Amino acid sequence: MAAAVRWVLVAAVAAAAVVALDNGVARTPPMGWLHWERFLCGTDCAAEPDRCVRYRDGMERGGGSRGPGAGRGALRCVAGLRPELQCPPALLPGPSERLFTEMADVMAAEGWKEAGYEFVCIDDCWMAPTRDERGRLQADPRRFPGGIRALADYVHSKGLKLGIYSDVGNSTCAGFPGSYGHYELDAQTFASWGVDLLKFDGCNAGSLGLLGFAYMQCSRVQGCSLSRAARIAGPSGVFLLLSQLVIGNFGLSWEQAVTQMAMWAIMAAPLFMSNDLRRMKPEAKWLLQNKEVIAINQDPLGKQGYRDKSFELWERPLSDRAYAVAVLNQQEIGGPRNFTFSLTFLGNGLACNPACSIQQILPTSRDWGVYNWVSSLSVEVNPTGTVLLRVVPL
């Protein structure tokens, strides 16, 4: 009964934001995985069977003959077991529930959960094009045949939490039903499914006022994430939501990946990966599961970092009077560049007063030893790369 009351309260206060945890407010940035940046909305079942595997009973793999599609694992339409799955549904929008159960499997099995990544998050395109006869949002029945409740149960059985997506406006960014005018109902629906987190998007919201309203409500809720609105980190549990981490995908060089991880830590930004955890290169996994970087990101002081005046030197106050310091090389050409900076003014003059120990965390772990207040430090940074340090006053 207590739990039910809590739900009603949360739903009434927090519009379409949902919380299933007891502590109410997140004091460290949430961590998890979100499907969007890697898997987007459109999924061609024939070309991309591993994102649309629920269609498999309506498909079978093509033969081994020479010719178009041969050897590519392409799917051909055959008579399916279920009529609605029969061909051709060549291009259908959205991810399938199998994508999320597989990600949950990998997150639980390969160290992601232990590293702190706890949310498995559905983004846009999960819905059916219309609400049900009672006005409730509903998952696309072909791509989520088990429904979101069953998916949440599965994710919970792995010791993880499920995130879902809605939009503060009349429709989502991809054109599915928005929550405007249905905030309470949608919150109740998500709660009834056991959803743990909401990404509350800002497409088609019409005015910034609506976004502001959503933001104010949202800011009181665990892990609530609001796209398209800047957030300031702090013990209120509200964090600057930078974009999804795309480390492990195709676009970043190694140096750029290091910079992304370091800056998300400096900014106390939520760590939501969007990649294919089933196919990760070891170095991307090393970076995303790096305990020391994550410890900075999750530092309980909850302060957001800021840029020093002189060049691309960033710092973030941490608990126990420590500081995270990031040195970026924004130049794209040339070779490694040497950056020298005085330790005197670091952390408003407090970080190395009278002395400090300096530990390098990225791009490689390294002990720099003890420095005093009037020392300067020289670090070599690759183009587009970052050196991330942890400075502890002595």
Place this chain on the structure above:
Amino acid sequence: MAAAVRWVLVAAVAAAAVVALDNGVARTPPMGWLHWERFLCGTDCAAEPDRCVRYRDGMERGGGSRGPGAGRGALRCVAGLRPELQCPPALLPGPSERLFTEMADVMAAEGWKEAGYEFVCIDDCWMAPTRDERGRLQADPRRFPGGIRALADYVHSKGLKLGIYSDVGNSTCAGFPGSYGHYELDAQTFASWGVDLLKFDGCNAGSLGLLGFAYMQCSRVQGCSLSRAARIAGPSGVFLLLSQLVIGNFGLSWEQAVTQMAMWAIMAAPLFMSNDLRRMKPEAKWLLQNKEVIAINQDPLGKQGYRDKSFELWERPLSDRAYAVAVLNQQEIGGPRNFTFSLTFLGNGLACNPACSIQQILPTSRDWGVYNWVSSLSVEVNPTGTVLLRVVPL
């Protein structure tokens, strides 16, 4: 005597462009290494000893004590053997001759020469700030104590060729003396040093007319390369000079590196790497030394590729009626994307008429087998990546 006459002729006709080869005109795009994109102009000897090693007799490595610079191999000024090298010359412009001898060593020893990379090219900043008493360009005596002639001899002893840099205008891009008004003298100087190739830059040229003049002269000379002017590939030995290959540096993801290599091959562009051959990751070396891609780049038909109308499908006619075909995925987010295209119209309807065999070259080598004229082909391309194919009519 014949060689000397050839030199004079070349110098008179070709302004500041220089050639030491007998065949006169390059029929395939030149290949080599150029210092610019990776090593630029400014070199801090203290921070970057491996680019400025000629100063070593004026420097020694710092001690092992804790403190600034400790453990970093930083250099401290000490009394040098040669007075002009004494401290502090903290920041001095330009690369040193050791950079080029080391690159020549690696090019000869580690398969680069065998792969076709034959030029070791000096870019801007090699000169002393003024011409000598007879008006001749001269190398900076501290950074090139042996002089360019000795460097050319060294490079030749490795079976490689030396390239040098000048500018058609009053000064180079970095502010060193330009060749305007000294075309013949500079050509004679370069020839007397045994230089094999000139990068003839276009900074401070004042008007496009001067560039056009330089272009017309330059186009008759082996390997002559003219920055800032578009060139069209063809059996005339003039090639579109795209920028330097930066594969092996810090800025490119793997997919972007594949795209660079594939597109340089499609465009019949000169392959001039600018990277640190002394420190190459194996996959970068694999890509830059890939025999099949280089064979497309160097195809003797000498035609430049072009884009198909529909999407990022590029093709280049090769000798023996073959075609190189590149499929780019320009999208930066999402996952691998499927591109399907008809073979009917490939190569103006000739590539697969009545049938063709298709070999994939990048991102991995793979035999696609035999297709006929009315087939279509589906390839999966990573975001920002490229699939490069070789299509041979049967």
